[in-house]
Amino acid sequence: MPRREISLRRQLTDHFFTGLAATLSLVVVSTLIAIFAYLVLKGAGALNWSFITQTPKPVGEVGGGMANALIGSVMILGIASIFGVPLGIGAGVYLAEYGRNRLGKLIRFTSDVLNGVPSIVIGLVAYGLVVIPQGHFSAFAGGVALAIMMVPTVARTTEQMLLLVPHAVREAAFGLGIPQWRTTISITLATARAGIITGVMLAFARVAGETAPLMFTAFGNQFWSFNAQQPIAALPLQIFTYAITPYEDWHRQAWAGALMLVILIVGTTTLVRFVFMRRMLGGAR
Amino acid sequence: MGARPEQRISSLENRATRQAGPSSTKTMGTSESPNLSLVTTVQKAPAWRRTLFTLDTGFRGLMTLAGLAVLGIVGLIVAELLQRSALAWDKFGLHFFVESSWDPVSGSFGALPFIFGTLVSSLVALIIAVPLAVAVAVFVTEMCPRPLRKPISYATELLAAIPSVIYGLWAIFVLVPLLRLHVNPLFIKYFAWTGLFSRPDYGYSMFAAGVVMAIMIVPIISSITREVLAVVPQHQREAALALGATRWEMVRIGVLRNARAGIAGAVILGLGRALGETMAVTMVIGNTPQIAKSLLAPGYTMAAVIANEFNEATGDLYRSALIEIGLALFVVTIIVNILAGLMVWTVTRGTPARTNA
Numbered sequence: 001m002p003r004r005e006i007s008l009r010r011q012l013t014d015h016f017f018t019g020l021a022a023t024l025s026l027v028v029v030s031t032l033i034a035i036f037a038y039l040v041l042k043g044a045g046a047l048n049w050s051f052i053t054q055t056p057k058p059v060g061e062v063g064g065g066m067a068n069a070l071i072g073s074v075m076i077l078g079i080a081s082i083f084g085v086p087l088g089i090g091a092g093v094y095l096a097e098y099g100r101n102r103l104g105k106l107i108r109f110t111s112d113v114l115n116g117v118p119s120i121v122i123g124l125v126a127y128g129l130v131v132i133p134q135g136h137f138s139a140f141a142g143g144v145a146l147a148i149m150m151v152p153t154v155a156r157t158t159e160q161m162l163l164l165v166p167h168a169v170r171e172a173a174f175g176l177g178i179p180q181w182r183t184t185i186s187i188t189l190a191t192a193r194a195g196i197i198t199g200v201m202l203a204f205a206r207v208a209g210e211t212a213p214l215m216f217t218a219f220g221n222q223f224w225s226f227n228a229q230q231p232i233a234a235l236p237l238q239i240f241t242y243a244i245t246p247y248e249d250w251h252r253q254a255w256a257g258a259l260m261l262v263i264l265i266v267g268t269t270t271l272v273r274f275v276f277m278r279r280m281l282g283g284a285r
Numbered sequence: 286m287g288a289r290p291e292q293r294i295s296s297l298e299n300r301a302t303r304q305a306g307p308s309s310t311k312t313m314g315t316s317e318s319p320n321l322s323l324v325t326t327v328q329k330a331p332a333w334r335r336t337l338f339t340l341d342t343g344f345r346g347l348m349t350l351a352g353l354a355v356l357g358i359v360g361l362i363v364a365e366l367l368q369r370s371a372l373a374w375d376k377f378g379l380h381f382f383v384e385s386s387w388d389p390v391s392g393s394f395g396a397l398p399f400i401f402g403t404l405v406s407s408l409v410a411l412i413i414a415v416p417l418a419v420a421v422a423v424f425v426t427e428m429c430p431r432p433l434r435k436p437i438s439y440a441t442e443l444l445a446a447i448p449s450v451i452y453g454l455w456a457i458f459v460l461v462p463l464l465r466l467h468v469n470p471l472f473i474k475y476f477a478w479t480g481l482f483s484r485p486d487y488g489y490s491m492f493a494a495g496v497v498m499a500i501m502i503v504p505i506i507s508s509i510t511r512e513v514l515a516v517v518p519q520h521q522r523e524a525a526l527a528l529g530a531t532r533w534e535m536v537r538i539g540v541l542r543n544a545r546a547g548i549a550g551a552v553i554l555g556l557g558r559a560l561g562e563t564m565a566v567t568m569v570i571g572n573t574p575q576i577a578k579s580l581l582a583p584g585y586t587m588a589a590v591i592a593n594e595f596n597e598a599t600g601d602l603y604r605s606a607l608i609e610i611g612l613a614l615f616v617v618t619i620i621v622n623i624l625a626g627l628m629v630w631t632v633t634r635g636t637p638a639r640t641n642a
Contacts, residue, residue: 006529006531010531010534011531013531013533013534014531014532014533014534016533017533017536018428018532018533020420021420021421021423021424021428022424022428022429024416024417024420024421024424025420025421025424025425025429025437027417028417028418028421028440028441028444028503028507029437029440029441031444031500032440032441032443032444034459035444035447035451035452035455038455038458038459039451039455042458086351087351087354088351089351090347090348090350090351090352090354091348091351091352091354091355093348093351094348094349094351094352095352097348098345098348098349098352099352103349103352104352106356107352107353107355107356110355110356110359111355112622112626113359113619113622113623114355114358114359114362116557116561116618116619116622117362117561117615117618117619118560118561118562118563118588118614118615118618119561119563120561120563120588120591120592120611120614121362121366121561121611121614121615122362124365124366124369124591124595124607124608124611125361125362125365125366127595128365128368128369128608129361129365148358151354151355151358152355155355179339179340179341180341180344180345181340181341181343181344181345182340184344185344205446208448209447209448209449209450209451210448210449211448211449211450211563211564212449212563212564212588212592215592215595215596216595216596219596236448236450236564239450239451239454240450240453240564240568243450243453243454243457243568244457244568251458254454255454258450258451258454258455261448261451262447262448262451265446265447265448266443266446266447269442269443269446273439
């Protein structure tokens, strides 16, 4: 068969756009590499024992650390998980098992809306809901703000994971005479466990780096605090506070804090991706 | 499972009652003769008791409550914002959004500079991010050699995992100096005639904020674009190739054209993210409530002014004005997100969600 040559112009256009797409992708990937390189370069030097065991030193004194912010982050995230995770999983169960109606549709839609609400607005709301009635900033208020942000993510992943569980499994349970509540808890949720843990951890990683909702709720603190009813430091807040000051040593610590936060978050997401995702997909088939 | 036998049978009983009606219960019960007495007591219980007081309905109620809590949260957000911004709304009304002076000391509050800054920086972000994101999506789904696919999509996902405050930190110490020393002079040299790039250039500017946001929204636009491209039917590609199209022509005619509504949705979703972005922007935009023509001038965004001034706001009117800005931001992002969701849905509807890498 005679083969028609593709005109030079068309060939060049093809090469041009392929090259363009490749170059732009390279730009994106190298931005990522640049950010990580700076984090490691600047953060690793400042990441030392005193950084994770000491509280901040007064301005002008070199040294000190973010230990109180680490504890604060752990506490705030703990409070957020206590409220956010059960609520999210419950809503997800409702959507997957009972939500084939108008209410379900409405809740699904609302949860997507909630997912898109800017975090700073959540901060304002938590301020009005918790800080004003209590009369003071607190770790609890910060936890509430982050819990609100966790709910939609956890709910929608839980729903999706439960829907992946084949209907035959539920029917088999019903056939054995197991009531629906028991089926949901011991069989459906248990089957989808890995996927739901994935969703929870992703939600956790997402809120772990949130700063804006904590500004008017947890507020920050330069000292040790283990009291959920008092203002408390948090790692992202501390990074922000240090980054916008003119002090060299605080910049150094901001980088160290950033490196720590990224290791925490990227570690979580990567773990989820490589451990749970695989198990979940394997289990669903 | 440690359920006692009576419990199991009684719940079995309930199930049968619900599914097949009371008449079949009796036959089922009599066939299982040893527990006949138990079955008959269940049958004797009044109907309301059998339907209302089971663990099933309790569990269902609890889960419904959790679902309703989602509605409750959003309701609370709306109520809270409306209630606490009422003071500013009463005082300024709609005029609030067209007034350009923001002077808390003399009590004049106008949101226009913040609206301006938000729109301009988000537009800059979109102009930079859209080509990058679409290029990544097209490259990964259509062009790149297989072994490169996963690393590239993983890298873009990682970009999404980095918290906003870390972008801000990186921008302050790396991006802003880079722009000021190497990039902005070029723009000023070649594009000064547009009036968009003029001195003075301090580095902290709407342009810098736009660039940071661009990096932050590339992953979201790109991942949704990839999802949309993935649902373009394979035969569209094959048809284009069969007609003798080159690969780029195939992408342009067979893929991008079919997916354009979804890509537009992805872009709008990116816009929604950019509008509400707070920390990174606050750290590099310069925080000056002004309306400047030059992109290299400092500005202020709606989210940034809340973040910066809310804790220091003295007086109810000041707070109320900031919360009203928050309310406006909430309404705008919701509209934008719903719009985007609809556009993506028109393309991906009917196809199952897939987890492609």
